[in-house]
Amino acid sequence: MKNFYKTNLLVLVASLIFATDQFEEVITEESDNISYQNNIDFDTRTIQLWHDGSWHNKWQWMKSYDENGYLTESEFYHFRDDDWSLRGNVTLTNNDIGSPISKIKQIYIQDSLYNRSLNEYVYNDSGDLTQNTQYKWYNNSWNNRSLVELQYEEGLFTNSTFSRWADSSWTNRYYKEISYNENSQRDVKVGYKWTDSGWTELHKTEYSFDDNGDLSQKVLSKWTDSGWAIKARITIDRDDYLNPVEILLERLDSANVWINVSLRENTFFDSGMIMESISSRWYDDEWHYKKRNEYSYVNGPGRSSLSTVSxxxxxxxxxxxxxxxxxxxxxxxxxxxxxxxxxxxxxxxxxxxxxxxxxxxxxxxxxxxxxxxxxxxxxxxxxxxxxxxxxxxxxxxxxxxxxxxxx
CATH class of the missing domain: 2.60.40.1930 (Macroglobulin (MG2) domain)
Known part of the structure; x- marks a missing residue:
């Protein structure tokens, strides 16, 4: 059995870096950060692009796990000249419960792997991620790059601070705070940027949930001189098994009309494991295919279901x-x-x-x-x-x- 190697917080940390003119990155992060079973514990994920009326291979990720089911390695391939060629590698070291304590990224150039970045993770006694330090490789050594510090209240992630290493010290760059509703579900997330006058609002995401308690919509706003202005929304439609089968991104135009932007359609095995995800873009008054993700599992879908033993x-x-x-x-x-x-x-x-x-x-x-x-x-x-x-x-x-x- 496999154990997903990083928590949702690691995804949040990886997407924390944004600036005033990077609202597009926030929209992309919120669109991609829709959790569903087994969208991240696959053995192989293949990305294909649509052109000339058919799907064509582009990228591929292959993962390796240890005997405890903890992710230890991920390889990244590029499809070229009718063959897959290795482009990069990620190696992880995990603690006793499968959370990563270090992650090394390497790039593949001329038959050799070269260090690119190193992340080191620190957790509290409850197993919550509290610190993520990233180093960059240059001059044959690891050098400070960025630091994310996270805080919790009653087990819930409430805020994080992102800092950059500059002039031999950590310098504040971005801050994120999250509030929760009475059901301990994420309610509002606000992002700030450090300026000479302190923390200044940048972006806000407001979350809505359906009667089952599952995420149904995200509304994204941008801070302007006159306050918060709604710019986009993400709507999630689920099947009878609560799997998110459609994820729709819309933008609010200057006439306050919602305009289609992108659509992600997911197909699941009966066990709830993701089988396929197709992304489309809206133009010329219709949807056009853009990208497809295909997932495979060495032991087949539903491998966590155990059969009777002799x-x-x-x-x-x-x-x-x-x-x-x-x-x-x-x-x-x-x-x-x-x-x-x-x-x-x-x-x-x-x-x-x-x-x-x-x-x-x-x-x-x-x-x-x-x-x-x-x-x-x-x-x-x-x-x-x-x-x-x-x-x-x-x-x-x-x-x-x-x-x-x-x-």
Whole structure:
């Protein structure tokens, strides 16, 4: 089984760098940052571009995982002259729960890999990312480049500060703060730029959720001399399984009319794993294909579903496995091994120790078991994004692990 190697916060950190005239980057980041199950734990992702009435290979990512399912390497290929050629490599070192503590990017030139950048990550006792330091390689050594520091309140990410290394010290550049609604769902995100007079507003994103508690819309505004001005919106349509099947980007023109810009259409396997994503652009009063992402999985879709084992291969000890995928949205699978018949309880708790859901409460025969959790409590209500604890009690044995729900 595989474990997604970086949290949603790492995506946010990577997209933090923007300036006053880079509102387009904010729109792109918010359009891409729509979480769905297994959009990031693939083995291979192939990007194709549309031209002359057909799809043509362009880029490809291939990932490698260790025996714990933690991502350790990612290779980047470019399609040229009817063949894939290596263009870059990312190598990761992980901690005991699969979060990266370092990431090295290298580029491939003339049959050799050359260092490009290094990221080092620091976490608090709850496993939350608190610091991301990036270094650039030059003069045969790693040199300070940027620093992101993150803060939390009651387990929720509330603000981050981005700094650049200049004149032998860290200099403030950008600041981001996030507020939450009564359901602990992200409500508003505001970005600021450091100026001589202090932090100045740049961009704002406002989030809306449907009756299931899933993200349904983002409204993006830009700070002007007269205050906030709405510029764009992103609308998410979901299927019966809550997968985001359509993501529509629109802009508000000078006449206050919403104009189509781009559309992303996703296709999913029955297990909720992404199969294909097609991006289109709107012009000449119709949609035109632009880009397609195709995803493949070595063990096939739904590989987290475990089959019944034979008597000869029954487990020899009780073991609680890491949930998969992790982080997840909207569904994850929790699996465990029991070598003999036991009364088993599997429960989900929040970080305050409150019980959220009971997944198993029965006597079970020996074997490898797996159950899915869809991010709801015992009353069927969706819970907020965040870190949760799942625990197994089988006889005198008890074990717990952490998992991360994204929204």
């Amino acid at each position: 008597l000869e291969s029954l487990p020899t000890q009780i073991k609680l496995n890491q949930n998969y995928p992790n982080p997840f949205n909207p569904i994850t699978t929790i699996s465990y091994d029991i070598p003999k018949g036991e009364f088993v309880e599997v429960k989900v708790f929040n970080l305050r120790g409150d019980k959220i859901s009971t997944l198993v409460n029965e006597f079970q025969n020996p074997g490898i078991k797996s159950y899915q959790w869809n991010g709801t409590n015992d009353h069927g209500n969706s819970v907020a994004a965040g870190v949760y604890i799942y625990t197994i009690q089988a006889g005198d044995f008890q074990q717990s692990k952490k998992m991360i729900l994204l929204k």
